[in-house]
Amino acid sequence: MLPLENPLIANLPQPQRERLAARIATRRLAEGEILFHQDDPADAFYIVITGVIKLFRLSPDGGEKVVELINPGQSFAEALMFVGEKRYPVSAQAMADAQVAEIPGDLYLKLMRECPESCFTLLGDLSRRLHGLLMELDRVTLQRSRERLLTWLREEANKTVEGGDTVRLTVSKRVLAARLSFQPETLSRLLRTLKSEGVIREQGDAIILLRDDDPF
Amino acid sequence: MLPLENPLIANLPQPQRERLAARIATRRLAEGEILFHQDDPADAFYIVITGVIKLFRLSPDGGEKVVELINPGQSFAEALMFVGEKRYPVSAQAMADAQVAEIPGDLYLKLMRECPESCFTLLGDLSRRLHGLLMELDRVTLQRSRERLLTWLREEANKTVEGGDTVRLTVSKRVLAARLSFQPETLSRLLRTLKSEGVIREQGDAIILLRDDDPF
Numbered sequence: 001m002l003p004l005e006n007p008l009i010a011n012l013p014q015p016q017r018e019r020l021a022a023r024i025a026t027r028r029l030a031e032g033e034i035l036f037h038q039d040d041p042a043d044a045f046y047i048v049i050t051g052v053i054k055l056f057r058l059s060p061d062g063g064e065k066v067v068e069l070i071n072p073g074q075s076f077a078e079a080l081m082f083v084g085e086k087r088y089p090v091s092a093q094a095m096a097d098a099q100v101a102e103i104p105g106d107l108y109l110k111l112m113r114e115c116p117e118s119c120f121t122l123l124g125d126l127s128r129r130l131h132g133l134l135m136e137l138d139r140v141t142l143q144r145s146r147e148r149l150l151t152w153l154r155e156e157a158n159k160t161v162e163g164g165d166t167v168r169l170t171v172s173k174r175v176l177a178a179r180l181s182f183q184p185e186t187l188s189r190l191l192r193t194l195k196s197e198g199v200i201r202e203q204g205d206a207i208i209l210l211r212d213d214d215p216f
Numbered sequence: 217m218l219p220l221e222n223p224l225i226a227n228l229p230q231p232q233r234e235r236l237a238a239r240i241a242t243r244r245l246a247e248g249e250i251l252f253h254q255d256d257p258a259d260a261f262y263i264v265i266t267g268v269i270k271l272f273r274l275s276p277d278g279g280e281k282v283v284e285l286i287n288p289g290q291s292f293a294e295a296l297m298f299v300g301e302k303r304y305p306v307s308a309q310a311m312a313d314a315q316v317a318e319i320p321g322d323l324y325l326k327l328m329r330e331c332p333e334s335c336f337t338l339l340g341d342l343s344r345r346l347h348g349l350l351m352e353l354d355r356v357t358l359q360r361s362r363e364r365l366l367t368w369l370r371e372e373a374n375k376t377v378e379g380g381d382t383v384r385l386t387v388s389k390r391v392l393a394a395r396l397s398f399q400p401e402t403l404s405r406l407l408r409t410l411k412s413e414g415v416i417r418e419q420g421d422a423i424i425l426l427r428d429d430d431p432f
Binding site: 068069074075076078079080081082083084109112113116119120121122123124125126127128129130131133134135136137138140141143144147148151 | 284285290291292294295296297298299300325328329332335336337338339340341342343344345346347349350351352353354356357359360363364367
């Protein structure tokens with residue numbers, strides 16, 4: 001099954017896509033099998049169909065440094081084709097039985113040159129994906145900070161003698177930021193959100209934990 | 217100060233970059249000021265120089281849905297230029313005093329067409345950034361799962377009567393995965409890493425927490 005829905009392929013016009021499809025080879029790899037070695041001539045890029053491909057470099061002391069794990073649907077080595085690099089800077093190995101689609105770099109660039117507009121379409125597509133990933137990363141990082149902040153507030157709340165749902169913490173924001181190694185903007189943003197959700201209340205320099213039903 | 221180091225600009229050859237620079241306008245926005253409204257004609261894209269720009273849509277009930285926050289160095293609306301869209305699908309507003317560089321879309325595409333190779337260079341650049349973000353997202357997600365797993369193991373360890381550094385937990389992996397809503401692969405990967413680092417040991421179906429000096 002060729003990965004024709006991958007943006008690198010899907011953004012080509014139909015005739016070019018068909019000519020390319022005819023030249024895409026599917027390769028099967030057993031667990032541990034090497035697809036290419038570091039410094040091999042880079043004349044193709046790949047899209048993972050099944051399995052996971054590990055990209056790695058060997059360090060001077062013989063150790064292995066994993067550069068990236070490539071999952072199904074993802075491409076690798078395509079950046080080399082665009083910038084015209086001649087050799088793979090990493091080795092590629094199958095983590096388990098895997099299938100990859102091998103796309104000849106020279107033919108791919110030739111087809112792209114025939115229809116410069118597809119270059120723009122692909123640029124638009126990659127731009128959108130970049131923005132999406134930046135947002136996702138922001139979301140995950142903020143969620144993680146939220147968990148750390150609430151864990152810490154709960155621990156502090158447990159140390160106080162008062163019982164009940166409402167626990168007053170005399171924790172200054174300066175101390176909080178230092179203790180949790182937060183960027184000041186991240187802490188402000190989090191406190192703002194928690195206040196608007198009714199999880200905390202601020203009174204002067206103190207933070208009051210109002211309820212503790214955060215689902216994480 | 218023009219953002220000439222941004223990949224969208226930096227990947228143009230020198231003569232094109234200079235012609236573009238002469239047409240880039242710097243705009244200053246006060247806190248809350250609107251840069252463009254949803255459905256305005258989309259004839260430029262932007263790079264944030266200072267401040268933060270909020271992209272948002274208005275929902276049918278008049279509520280505001282924040283689509284993205286754009287930080288200094290980042291571009292926005294460039295994807296629209298590449299795919300030739302005619303109107304902004306969002307509104308853009310300054311979160312605090314901000315400066316943005318305004319790049320005319322028609323001139324930008326004209327200059328790109330004059331040197332198709334710069335299109336490839338930019339594609340290579342965006343590909344690399346995509347791979348970098350995917351790795352970063354993977355790293356952050358895994359770190360977050362690690363924190364959740366260790367927090368849970370500690371809580372379970374506190375429930376046992378044995379003291380000392382080594383606490384035996386009779387927690388099956390099936391129970392663990394269900395309790396923490398982990399993907400099976402994520403759990404396997406985490407347990408493998410924690411074992412290799414000497415944080416846990418596995419004995420049959422039980423997980424033994426060997427030391428508790430994880431720095432988070």
